Every structure is written in C-alpha cells, then in structure tokens.
Amino acid sequence: MFSIFKAGRPGKPLPEADIDGTYKRLRWQIFAGIFIGYAGYYLVRKNFTLAIPSLVEQGYSRGDLGLALAGVSIAYGISKFLMGAVSDRSNPRYFLPAGLLCSALIMFLFGFSEWATSSIAIMFVLLFLNGWVQGMGWPPCGRTMVHWWSKGERGSIVSVWNVAHNVGGGLIGPLFILGMAWFNDWRSAFYVPAAVAVGVAVFALLTMRDTPQTCGLPPIEKYKNDYPEGYDESHEREFSAREIFVEHVLKNRLLWFIALANVFVYLLRYGVLDWAPTYLQEVKHFTVDKSSWAYFLYEWAGIPGTLLCGWLSDKLFRGNRGATGICFMGLVTVFTALYWLNPPGNPTIDLLCLIAIGFLIYGPVMLIGLHALELVPKKAAGTAAGFTGLFGYLGGSVAASAMVGYTVDHYGWDGGFVLLLGACVLSIALLALTLRKPAGRHAH
Numbered sequence: 001m002f003s004i005f006k007a008g009r010p011g012k013p014l015p016e017a018d019i020d021g022t023y024k025r026l027r028w029q030i031f032a033g034i035f036i037g038y039a040g041y042y043l044v045r046k047n048f049t050l051a052i053p054s055l056v057e058q059g060y061s062r063g064d065l066g067l068a069l070a071g072v073s074i075a076y077g078i079s080k081f082l083m084g085a086v087s088d089r090s091n092p093r094y095f096l097p098a099g100l101l102c103s104a105l106i107m108f109l110f111g112f113s114e115w116a117t118s119s120i121a122i123m124f125v126l127l128f129l130n131g132w133v134q135g136m137g138w139p140p141c142g143r144t145m146v147h148w149w150s151k152g153e154r155g156s157i158v159s160v161w162n163v164a165h166n167v168g169g170g171l172i173g174p175l176f177i178l179g180m181a182w183f184n185d186w187r188s189a190f191y192v193p194a195a196v197a198v199g200v201a202v203f204a205l206l207t208m209r210d211t212p213q214t215c216g217l218p219p220i221e222k223y224k225n226d227y228p229e230g231y232d233e234s235h236e237r238e239f240s241a242r243e244i245f246v247e248h249v250l251k252n253r254l255l256w257f258i259a260l261a262n263v264f265v266y267l268l269r270y271g272v273l274d275w276a277p278t279y280l281q282e283v284k285h286f287t288v289d290k291s292s293w294a295y296f297l298y299e300w301a302g303i304p305g306t307l308l309c310g311w312l313s314d315k316l317f318r319g320n321r322g323a324t325g326i327c328f329m330g331l332v333t334v335f336t337a338l339y340w341l342n343p344p345g346n347p348t349i350d351l352l353c354l355i356a357i358g359f360l361i362y363g364p365v366m367l368i369g370l371h372a373l374e375l376v377p378k379k380a381a382g383t384a385a386g387f388t389g390l391f392g393y394l395g396g397s398v399a400a401s402a403m404v405g406y407t408v409d410h411y412g413w414d415g416g417f418v419l420l421l422g423a424c425v426l427s428i429a430l431l432a433l434t435l436r437k438p439a440g441r442h443a444h
C-alpha cells in the first residue's frame, strides 16, 4: 500500500565540479521545503481548538469536546512511531505532502460539511484520523535532515528547523482572525488553514528531494568529511521494517532512556502550557486577555530558546545532547518553582517565569528528537524519533491533561506543581543515564 512512496534509487553521479554547487543549492531548497512543510502541518493540527467556543454555543460540553480533541494526541503519538517506520523506507518528497493533503482534506470536511460536527463520535473519529496523518510530518523531516546535514551540523540545523512548529502554531490565531474578517464564519477556522496547507503541500512537493544519492550526489558524510562513530557502508542501505524496529529501535537502551525522559519533558511542555490560563486566572487573578497573552509569549519564547539550545549543544557541549538537556531542564525546574511560589500580586514575575519556561523547555523537546536521530543509523532515524514521540504524547501529553487536572482537583495547585517539579527531576535523572556514552554511537 505504501509502495507509492518508495525511496528513490541512486541517480547518475554528478561530475566532481558540480557537486559542491548542487549540494549547496539543494540544501537551501530542501530546508525551505521541510521548514514550511512542517509549519504547514501545525496549521491543521491545533486549529480545532479555535472552533471549540462556537461548538460549545451549539450545545456541546467542554468535557466532550476535550475528549474528541484527545483523539488527535492519541493517534499522533502512535502514528509518529508507526508512520515513522514507513517514512524511513519512503521518499520524503511524496510522503510529507501526502500526509499534509490528507490533513487538509479532513479540515475541509469539518469546514464545509455540517455532518462532520454533528456528534462527538464523528468528531473523535475525524480528529483521530487527523492525528494519524499528522504523524506523517516529523519523520520525513527527520529523514531529510540526517541525509542532507552531517553530524557536526545537526544541532544547529535541527534547532532552526524545530522552530517551524512554533511558527506554524503561532499563525493559527492570525489566520482565524483573517478568516472571520473575510467570511464572518466560525468554520473558517477549518477551511482557511486547510487552504493554506494545500499550498504548503504543493510547495513541499516542488522543493523537497529524497537522499543526496538519488540526486547524483555522494552521501553527506563523504561530502562533509564528517563521519559518525561506527559509520560504514551498511549505513547507506535501506533497512527492512524488522531491522528498524527490532535491531535499531527496541534493542537500543539509550533510546529507551530518552523516550522515557520525553514523557516528563512533554508533561512539563503541555502541563504548563495547557494549564497556564486556568492557573493564572484562578490563583494569580489574571484577566482572560492577559492570560491569553501569557500563553502566546510562552510559545514564541520557545523560538530563541530552541535556537540557543541547539547552538550551545553543538558549540559549548560539543554534541553532548544529554548534558545540554540536563542543563536546560535544571533551569526549567528553577523557573517552575518560582512560578509556583511567587505570591499573587506580582504579575510581572509570573509572566517572566512563563516566558523563561517557554524559552527553556523547547530546547530539550528539540534535543530529544535530535538525540534520537543520532542514536541510530540514518535509515532508522524517523522511527527512532517517532519512538520518543510515542512516549511524549501517550505518556506526557495525556498525563498533562488528565493527571495534572486530577491532582489539582484533589490536592490543589500545590499538588499540581509538586507533580510538575517531580517530572523535571525525573527527566533530568533519565537524561543523566544517557551521559555515559556520547551521541552518535549506535549503541544497543
């Protein structure tokens, strides 16, 4: 069924004189494809939340809509892993746009058919399907980055690419405002981002390419003379699904550690983000407007934070992703404690804490994906990153909604913060387990 995405065959080798120019040009072009492509995925991943107030007006409860929305996270976590394995054996040039087009199609259905929002069950199924096709975004980007950028460049390139999701997520609000101004229709929350996503899918199709070898170029390791430890010719062979899952992912002890660490990093990412408006309004007496701004700042502070983290992990920590992650998570712990202990009446300190947490948390989020890419041969990269996503979404994201809510209900916000701080400490402990062996070794 997935043979339409089959990875390409090596092309006729280019003359030596053309290699440098072609590599440089294609790297810019391909980077534009995966950056805009992944930002496009976020346009049609989170937009349902904007339609929730109108659906509530139609008589749906927040709890039921929240349940339908959980379909996205559950399906996304599973799919990022399973579709990651398909992606590792597929041509990203077709794989990424195909998932994005399917996602846009689902959003058009929400936008133009009243049937799509006629019951919670239908919405859950459609959102689950959307979460599934959303899993076709990250892995082809990961596959592209490990094939077109060498190990020494990856911290910087992955961190720059990683801000695509903050950019895409941040554009949903303005697009909705534009849609409402043009069409005066709340369903524009669905069809306007879907229309943009179709344009993005076409752009990705035109700009992305499969591996350098399919374009007649040598492998990136040879071009940059930058070989990861243990590299040999077998790293250029496409693996079978069994080899990817069993040999390179499930038997990889370090990958298990960072996947488990991702549970707690994602618990922090979504635990602070999802509950910020409620906490700030209930405990710190923020107005709705002010708490929405705080939410926005948290997301956008992640952009410079991620870039700094990637740069530091390459330059200061010399590729040691675990140590960089520990350092950032240590600071997240400090600012989360300050955010909790700051008494009501000091809104500037609350805002600064939230900005600091946003600035610091997206670095570890990115580093875990990057570390996963580096812990396996490049032909298994998407599955390895998907494995960490499986834990992050099914464990961390679900716990951030359910466990934090339940804890706050029973033990107050103090209990909620003890849970978040516990997650920080556990993430640091698990990242510490990865320090014994530097990234880049394909240890099993």
Ligand SMILES: O=P(O)(O)OC[C@H](O)CO
Pocket (backbone or CB within 6 Å): 080, 138, 162, 165, 365, 366, 367, 369, 389
């Ligand atoms: O949560 P995801 O799967 O969209 O990934 C977000 C970042 O790109 C992680 O590196």
